[in-house]
Amino acid sequence: MATLEIDSLTKSYGSVRALRGTSFDVRAGEIFGFVGSNGAGKTTTMRIVLGVLAADAGEVRWDGRPIDADARRRIGYMPEERGLYPRMPVGDQLTYLARLHGLSAGAARDAMTRWTDTLGVAERRGDEVQKLSLGNQQRVQLAAALAHDPDALVLDEPFSGLDPVAVDVMSDVLRDRADAGVPVVFSSHQLDLVERLCDRVGIIRDGEMVAVGTIAELRRTETERWVVDGPPGASWIGAVPGARAVSLEGSRTVVELAPGSRAGDAPGGEQAVLHAALAAGPVHEFAVVRPSLTELYRDVVSSAGADGAAARTETKEEVPA
Amino acid sequence: MSTTRPTTVEPGATELSSWGAIRLVAGREITTRLRSKSFVWLTVLLVAAVVLGGVVLNLASSSGPSAQRVGLTPGTAPLAQTVTATGDALGTQVETVEVPDEAAGEEQVRDGDLDALLTGTAEDWTVVVESGLGETLGPVLTTMARQTALADAVEELGGDPAEVSSEMATAQPSVRTIGEPSEFDPARYVTGLVTGILLFMAIMISGQLIAQGVVEEKTSRVVELLLATVRPWHLMAGKVLGIGLVGLGQVALVVAAGVGTALGLGLVDASTIDLGAAAAWALVWFVVGFVSYALLMAGLGALVSRQEDVGAVTTPVTFLMVVPYVVGVSVAPWAPDNPLVVWLSYVPLCSPLLMPVRIALGSAETWEALLALGLSVALIPVLVWLAAKIYSNAVLRTAPA
Structure with a gap:
């Protein structure tokens, strides 16, 4: 398998600049979560990857080479606008689509059987797609993306409209494909799901990637924050040079170690905080505070013109990691 | 390896x-x-x-005027060939039926089995019809009557009626088309x-x-x-x-x-x-x-x-x-x-x-x-x-x- 590289894509619709130099890559065997608000450019990026749209500038590479029609045919794609022939039976439709992706008639039929079994729509093979519930149509749509055993998966909002069981099935399938070495990229607004499922995440805002990295990387803050559950902070915080109380609520104190201070720069500088707190009374909890993906996302997409993932505001709610 | x-x-x-x-x-x-x-x-x-x-279409085209039935007494029986041929020449299908005698023929005309009955002899015949000669049979019998009259006249003038009729049969008008031939x-x-x-x-x-x-x-x-x-x-x-x-x-x-x-x-x-x-x-x-x-x-x-x-x-x-x-x-x-x-x-x-x-x-x-x-x-x-x-x-x- 290979890496799917999205390099400096730009695209304008009239005067609207949908993409302004979007770049990221999806490596073999990883699940890449592509998040951003509506209209940020996720669907446009995916359509360009699949060749359904042409970019104004920039390049999509597969295995180090500009992607071509043959490579695209080996991608499994789930468009944002779900689409199947409404009056064509499920089985025939999946077989047809798999054959369009280059499978022989027999292999296509086998794949159709396998995926309808896996995704729990086996008993609907003979039914017209329009007779299925939306959730089942979605499963068929995923089967259509998977049936030709793709080299890469590009899925636009694959989880929207699925019940919890279907979400689990879908998650397992994506993990399984990634473990088989397939690069998987999907967009979603369900950030808890992205956080749980993805190896790396990219956040897009107004056509620009504002953060790309592993969840851990994104959550690593520029200044470390620690939560102390113990004696009220006001009584001991002054004893730690470079420490500043971000919030003081009863027994819970959130402390920030400013860079440039002795404690902030030295490795293990947080130990001074713990010692100071213990000196004042018993400590029940001491942990590093990391923002959730949801918080990161809110920050990133709401701070217009801010400098990416590092931009934080003091007002946000923080939870222990 | x-x-x-x-x-x-x-x-x-x-x-x-x-x-x-x-x-x-x-x-x-x-x-x-x-x-x-x-x-x-x-x-x-x-x-x-x-x-x-x-x-x-087939039914419509074959339901046109059916064959005209003309009865012939033993006296007029020799005319059978002439009647049919004249009918063909004029585009009318004529079927001849021999009847035993005049009375039987008249009976059939009255019943509508026959459209016309020729009585008398081959040289001097009379048409018996119910009410009148129809538009289809009329021209056929009129033509026959004229030919008989012509043959008599030719014979009186010393000519050979057979020769005249064969010449007449081959005579064709000389046609010159000045518009497009429109044959439907x-x-x-x-x-x-x-x-x-x-x-x-x-x-x-x-x-x-x-x-x-x-x-x-x-x-x-x-x-x-x-x-x-x-x-x-x-x-x-x-x-x-x-x-x-x-x-x-x-x-x-x-x-x-x-x-x-x-x-x-x-x-x-x-x-x-x-x-x-x-x-x-x-x-x-x-x-x-x-x-x-x-x-x-x-x-x-x-x-x-x-x-x-x-x-x-x-x-x-x-x-x-x-x-x-x-x-x-x-x-x-x-x-x-x-x-x-x-x-x-x-x-x-x-x-x-x-x-x-x-x-x-x-x-x-x-x-x-x-x-x-x-x-x-x-x-x-x-x-x-x-x-x-x-x-x-x-x-x-x-x-x-």
Whole structure:
């Protein structure tokens, strides 16, 4: 398998600049979560990857080479606008689509059987797609993306409209494909799901990637924050040079170690905080505070013109990691 | 050491050529069409209409004035040959019946079994009728009476009546035609009319199917999934090919039913028409006409996103089809050499609907048909280019909801 590289894509619709130099890559065997608000450019990026749209500038590479029609045919794609022939039976439709992706008639039929079994729509093979519930149509749509055993998966909002069981099935399938070495990229607004499922995440805002990295990387803050559950902070915080109380609520104190201070720069500088707190009374909890993906996302997409993932505001709610 | 082959080939995966993609798309169109009840019923109806039409036509043409029955007494029996021959010469079928005597004959005339009875002798006969000589039998017997009178006169003048009558039989008026010879041939007329209607219907229906199919893929958004795999022109070409083949099969079936009915019932025995050639030309023109219009329909269909808008957007093309169709079925059969008919039959997009009618009517020379065919075929690459351009640009664009 290979890496799917999205390099400096730009695209304008009239005067609207949908993409302004979007770049990221999806490596073999990883699940890449592509998040951003509506209209940020996720669907446009995916359509360009699949060749359904042409970019104004920039390049999509597969295995180090500009992607071509043959490579695209080996991608499994789930468009944002779900689409199947409404009056064509499920089985025939999946077989047809798999054959369009280059499978022989027999292999296509086998794949159709396998995926309808896996995704729990086996008993609907003979039914017209329009007779299925939306959730089942979605499963068929995923089967259509998977049936030709793709080299890469590009899925636009694959989880929207699925019940919890279907979400689990879908998650397992994506993990399984990634473990088989397939690069998987999907967009979603369900950030808890992205956080749980993805190896790396990219956040897009107004056509620009504002953060790309592993969840851990994104959550690593520029200044470390620690939560102390113990004696009220006001009584001991002054004893730690470079420490500043971000919030003081009863027994819970959130402390920030400013860079440039002795404690902030030295490795293990947080130990001074713990010692100071213990000196004042018993400590029940001491942990590093990391923002959730949801918080990161809110920050990133709401701070217009801010400098990416590092931009934080003091007002946000923080939870222990 | 044994070498092991790298097992990187995907199971069952093959390279998909352009032709492979087009064939798959066409195959889906054919399967979908053949499974559609409306298509099957339409075909059955068209075949039934052509066969029933032939049968009705046959009944209508054979229910004309039946043979006139003329009774002959033993005295007039030698006239049997003359009566029948004179009838034939005048286009009236006469059947002679010998009756035992005058009384029996008169009885039959009274009953209506006989239209007329000739009594007396072969040289001097009298006609017995119920109320009067009809318009059909009148001229026949009048001619016979005149010939008898002429023969008597010739004999009186010392001539040979047999010689005179044989000279008379071969005498022909010398005819010089100053206008176009207009010989009305019902078989040609019907064939022309049926060809015009059938081609119009088949091309119109297939064209609409193309436009609807294009819009269906847009409406259901499946086109995005398809275009991630195949090129727009693969999709368009496959659609045109698939629906075209089904349409051709449908037309061939109807034409075969029509030709079979006509030959089986002997409808064209009296005509100069070459039904096989007319049928072959109809199929050729269907292919040319279908491809031309299907391309236009595919391009136009891609411009809209809802089935409701298909009618509106294809109106110009429909109009383009209706004009030659109306000229073909309403003017051409009566005036095949009308300048409008002749000129329009050369114009691409009009000729597929008009030239086959002229061919069936027998008013088009072979070179005329080939010229019109050449012009129409020459336009197809232009239409391919135009339709592919419109289609590729528009097929993914949907109107704001």
